Amino acid sequence: MKVLMLGHSEVEKFLPMSHCIDLMEETLQAVSAGEAVQPLRTRMPLPGGKGIIGLMPGYLGNIPAAGVKVISVFLGNTGTRFESHQGPVLLYEPEHGQLLALADAATITAIRTAAVSGAATRHLARQGPVDLAILGSGTQALLHVAAVRAVRDVSRLRIWSRNQEHARRFVELVGEQHGLPVEVMPDVEQAVAGADVVCTTTSAREPILEGAWLSPGTHVNAVGASAQGFRELDGQAVARSRLFVDLRESAANEADEIRVPMAAGEIGSGHIQGELGELFAGKVAGRRSDEEITLFKSLGLAVEDVAAVHAVYSRAKAAGGGIEVEFSGERTE
Numbered sequence: 286m287k288v289l290m291l292g293h294s295e296v297e298k299f300l301p302m303s304h305c306i307d308l309m310e311e312t313l314q315a316v317s318a319g320e321a322v323q324p325l326r327t328r329m330p331l332p333g334g335k336g337i338i339g340l341m342p343g344y345l346g347n348i349p350a351a352g353v354k355v356i357s358v359f360l361g362n363t364g365t366r367f368e369s370h371q372g373p374v375l376l377y378e379p380e381h382g383q384l385l386a387l388a389d390a391a392t393i394t395a396i397r398t399a400a401v402s403g404a405a406t407r408h409l410a411r412q413g414p415v416d417l418a419i420l421g422s423g424t425q426a427l428l429h430v431a432a433v434r435a436v437r438d439v440s441r442l443r444i445w446s447r448n449q450e451h452a453r454r455f456v457e458l459v460g461e462q463h464g465l466p467v468e469v470m471p472d473v474e475q476a477v478a479g480a481d482v483v484c485t486t487t488s489a490r491e492p493i494l495e496g497a498w499l500s501p502g503t504h505v506n507a508v509g510a511s512a513q514g515f516r517e518l519d520g521q522a523v524a525r526s527r528l529f530v531d532l533r534e535s536a537a538n539e540a541d542e543i544r545v546p547m548a549a550g551e552i553g554s555g556h557i558q559g560e561l562g563e564l565f566a567g568k569v570a571g572r573r574s575d576e577e578i579t580l581f582k583s584l585g586l587a588v589e590d591v592a593a594v595h596a597v598y599s600r601a602k603a604a605g606g607g608i609e610v611e612f613s614g615e616r617t618e
Contacts, residue, residue: 289607291388291597296396299600300593302431305400306407310565312345312592313401313531317562320346321588325538328512335361343587344379345595351377352591356390360488363423364448369488370394374594384612386598390590395424397593398585401531401561402484402506403432405581408564408571409529410482410504414440418470418477420493420517421486422446422455425508429484430459437482443468445476447487474498485509485517496521501576508583513541518580520546526580527572528557529564535584542582 291299315321322344329338336359344351356372363369368391376386415437419426422444433439442465446452449469456467470476473493477483479500487493487509494517499505505526510517523546530536536543536557546552559569561581572579601607 286383286612287609288384288612289386289598289601290610291386291601291607293389293392295601295606296389296392296597299597299606300396302396302400302403303435304596305396305593306403306432306435308592308596309397309400309589310404311347312589313560313562314566315345315347315562316532316586316588317560317566323532323586323588325535326587335359341587341590343591345588345591348592348595349379350591350595351379352587352594354390354587354590356394363488364451368424374590376591376594376598386594388594388597393590393593394585395428397589398508398583399425399428399432401583401589402429402508402581403436404565405506405529405561406433406482406504407436409579409581410437411502411572411575414438415481416441416479418443418480418483419486420445420473420476420484421509422448422451423486425486426455427458429486429506429508430463433482433484434463439465442466443470443476443480445470445473482506487517488515489517490515492516492519494518494522496523496525499525499578501578503578505578505580506583507542507580510542511584512539516541516545518542520549520551523556523580524551526578528580528582529559529561530557530582531561531584531586533557533560535586536582539584540582
């Protein structure tokens with residue numbers, strides 16, 4: 286049995302952002318239509334509190350394909366040469382359980398996460414060129430520029446980062462990749478003032494974005510806090526917004542940006558307006574006016590990884606990309 290190994294370069298080559306945005310729309314519609322199996326992720330904390338090993342399985346019936354992401358999450362890697370998320374995504378065909386491919390999870394995760402935000406922005410942000418504010422200066426910050434640019438023209442780009450050296454590097458990379466000037470802002474309030482789209486991509490444990498700072502009509506993609514114990518937005522920011530999630534079950538169990546204000550009585554149990562898949566399928570209304578604040582709370586789903594790695598596998602297979610490795614799994618008699 287031959288398994289296709291797909292590294293960083295293959296994933297980048299065969300998963301362009303515009304294609305991935307369309308793919309994530311299809312995938313999330315399948316999730317909300319009941320065509321997927323999506324258990325909650327399992328986390329194993331490592332001794333010393335430095336990181337966790339996460340296990341994220343999923344199945345998509347519209348492809349069909351199954352898979353699992355096995356990933357280490359070390360948030361302390363910020364500022365080092367190591368990514369915070371590392372590991373493989375394994376792709377299986379569901380007829381005989383054959384392992385088809387093993388792909389770089391860090392790159393799959395990075396592209397598909399930003400792509401989902403791009404899809405949310407396409408449906409929830411106001412029409413026309415946007416004033417874009419990015420909070421954070423890492424991998425997700427850079428990819429969110431690409432994701433928003435895939436669905437809207439960017440008339441102005443601002444960034445806030447705790448680390449000025451990282452901010453300077455972000456400015457250089459955006460110039461090289463997009464030819465856009467970037468304004469580095471001294472604080473979050475100034476970064477988001479008047480912005481049409483705000484993307485939060487930090488590892489903050491306590492809120493950095495206050496609802497009072499959001500201008501009418503802003504769309505927010507809240508991305509960085511993907512587990513209990515992390516919050517980028519305060520309760521007022523969530524309360525002021527028309528809220529959408531990738532999966533209700535994940536939001537109820539993992540999103541402290543929703544759980545904490547709900548426990549405090551700042552929002553009610555019905556504050557979530559819908560899943561993105563329902564929005565994309567036209568089953569729930571999105572933005573209702575140019576003055577309304579909209580919010581997508583991102584957590585990330587294993588089926589997004591499955592769809593992404595299946596797309597990379599299919600394209601690489603057709604183009605002769607990747608490296609084939611012989612595994613056992615087929616009888617020789």
